[in-house]
Amino acid sequence: MLRWIIFIIIYIIMGFYTLQALKTATRYPWVYYATTLISLIVLGNFIYQFTWGSEAGRVLSRPKSYAFGLLLAIITFKIITIIFLFSEDIFRLFAAGYQKFFGTSREFSIPTRRRFLSMVALGIAALPFSALLYGMYKGKYNFKVLKYNLEFDDLPDTFDGYQITQISDIHSGSFDDRKKISYAIDLINEQQSDILFFTGDMVNNKAEEMRPWVELFSKLHAKDGKYSILGNHDYGDYIAWDSSEAKASNLEDLKVMQREMGFDLLLNESRYIRKGEDRLALIGVENWGKGGFKKAGDLKKASAAISADDFKILLSHDPSHWEEQVIQDAYHYHLTLSGHTHGMQFGIEIPGLIKWSPVKWRYKYWAGIYEELGQFINVNRGFGFIGYPGRVGIWPEISVITLKKKHNAV
The missing domain is CATH 3.60.21.10 (Metallo-dependent phosphatases)
Structure with missing residues (x-):
């Protein structure tokens, strides 16, 4: 049970982080809500298939396989987005620190996230995400x-x-x-x-x-x-x-x-x-x-x-x-x-x-x-x-x- 709790917490944290890129890249709230809803549905289905909905023993049934495949696609999308955002956040923190100690202002303020970089991150993350979905739909045959x-x-x-x-x-x-x-x-x-x-x-x-x-x-x-x-x-x-x-x-x-x-x-x-x-x-x-x-x-x-x-x-x-x-x-x-x-x-x-x-x-x-x-x-x-x-x-x-x-x- 503890493993599931830790996994869910990490998954949600990754979701919040990825959501920052979406909020920077687009001004349409429905995009955030739809993305969050899909992410939670995929997580819920994965947990269900591998706990209460699972077959006896270690049988990897078709529902389990697809639950795993969809989760893999979502997590891959999030990880790639986070890599870009995290690298930018380090830069933003250094920029804020430099401004505080060496700039004209002594106020500590983190620069806003750049929309361009968020769009690049989402675009690159969409490639393996789409490939994994294609692989399940067409690639396997x-x-x-x-x-x-x-x-x-x-x-x-x-x-x-x-x-x-x-x-x-x-x-x-x-x-x-x-x-x-x-x-x-x-x-x-x-x-x-x-x-x-x-x-x-x-x-x-x-x-x-x-x-x-x-x-x-x-x-x-x-x-x-x-x-x-x-x-x-x-x-x-x-x-x-x-x-x-x-x-x-x-x-x-x-x-x-x-x-x-x-x-x-x-x-x-x-x-x-x-x-x-x-x-x-x-x-x-x-x-x-x-x-x-x-x-x-x-x-x-x-x-x-x-x-x-x-x-x-x-x-x-x-x-x-x-x-x-x-x-x-x-x-x-x-x-x-x-x-x-x-x-x-x-x-x-x-x-x-x-x-x-x-x-x-x-x-x-x-x-x-x-x-x-x-x-x-x-x-x-x-x-x-x-x-x-x-x-x-x-x-x-x-x-x-x-x-x-x-x-x-x-």
């Missing part, structure tokens, strides 16, 4: 097909030009627009790839979240099949269960559901894709993540049935596994496909110029293609979303990777 060509010296000849589609982090419990998801399914199928991989986090917490979407995702197809692995959210570790049996049953239901949709779920296992005398080895590990994330992945067990000479594609949900274990392994894993980071669902990307997200401070490999020791990884930015119910700058991704045989010049 702004699906992008990102295409990559990767060359390998030892790619089997018959797999030259072999095309892979990868999706990751579906997080079906967050979906709220069936038409948009149907569009994305069609977009995936339009790529006409040879094989389809899903690299974990089908749900937020419970298998039942996926049930309304089974029919749609069953429509996904690829000539050489669909393969999947589990992500950290699929195990149901982030909510309170009535019993360990209920949790285990939930995981089993999710496994069955994946198979119903036509996915070959790899649980520390391997498969071969064959073309005549040539073959690719597919290896799928359960989740392995550094820090406090589940470490159920067993690379040795998953690779036990394959040969060191095989061309290998590894499915591993968390890219920290590649960093910590895979690239240093005795086996050479030519291509690893991961997800997990979502690119934090927020950042700035201009191809060829900039690729930035705060998630880079947590994950060295967080989005796109990387190469280390002659091995590649693609970190998919994710299909869905969780927590903040939107995306800004880091759009939902469908990865299309074409394997190429490197032909060295004579």
Whole structure:
């Protein structure tokens, strides 16, 4: 309870401070009242959703997500405005002090706030505020097909030009627009790839979240099949269960559901894709993540049935596994496909110029293609979303990777 009180007090103080910029920038009282009312409604909804209106345990429901997203937008607006106003207030205090001790007047009076600076502060603060609202309204379903060509010296000849589609982090419990998801399914199928991989986090917490979407995702197809692995959210570790049996049953239901949709779920296992005398080895590990994330992945067990000479594609949900274990392994894993980071669902990307997200401070490999020791990884930015119910700058991704045989010049 004390945490809520402290949070409310800070929020209200921030509101009063931001209101000063509005009063300086505009002379219309209705603007102050409307802004204050909206701010209080957003705060009230957030408190309600995360206390009396919340679901049992730590389930992050859609109402909770939107309550968080709206509050995040409001707080971001306030913080940016306050940064500008606070810097001006320091200047105003110094100016008043200088006037008192060195000026012609001995009276201490703080200069009035400059209207121009208040308007600049509000204008700049409106940019991320608008972006966060756009991210919730449109950005979360702004699906992008990102295409990559990767060359390998030892790619089997018959797999030259072999095309892979990868999706990751579906997080079906967050979906709220069936038409948009149907569009994305069609977009995936339009790529006409040879094989389809899903690299974990089908749900937020419970298998039942996926049930309304089974029919749609069953429509996904690829000539050489669909393969999947589990992500950290699929195990149901982030909510309170009535019993360990209920949790285990939930995981089993999710496994069955994946198979119903036509996915070959790899649980520390391997498969071969064959073309005549040539073959690719597919290896799928359960989740392995550094820090406090589940470490159920067993690379040795998953690779036990394959040969060191095989061309290998590894499915591993968390890219920290590649960093910590895979690239240093005795086996050479030519291509690893991961997800997990979502690119934090927020950042700035201009191809060829900039690729930035705060998630880079947590994950060295967080989005796109990387190469280390002659091995590649693609970190998919994710299909869905969780927590903040939107995306800004880091759009939902469908990865299309074409394997190429490197032909060295004579």
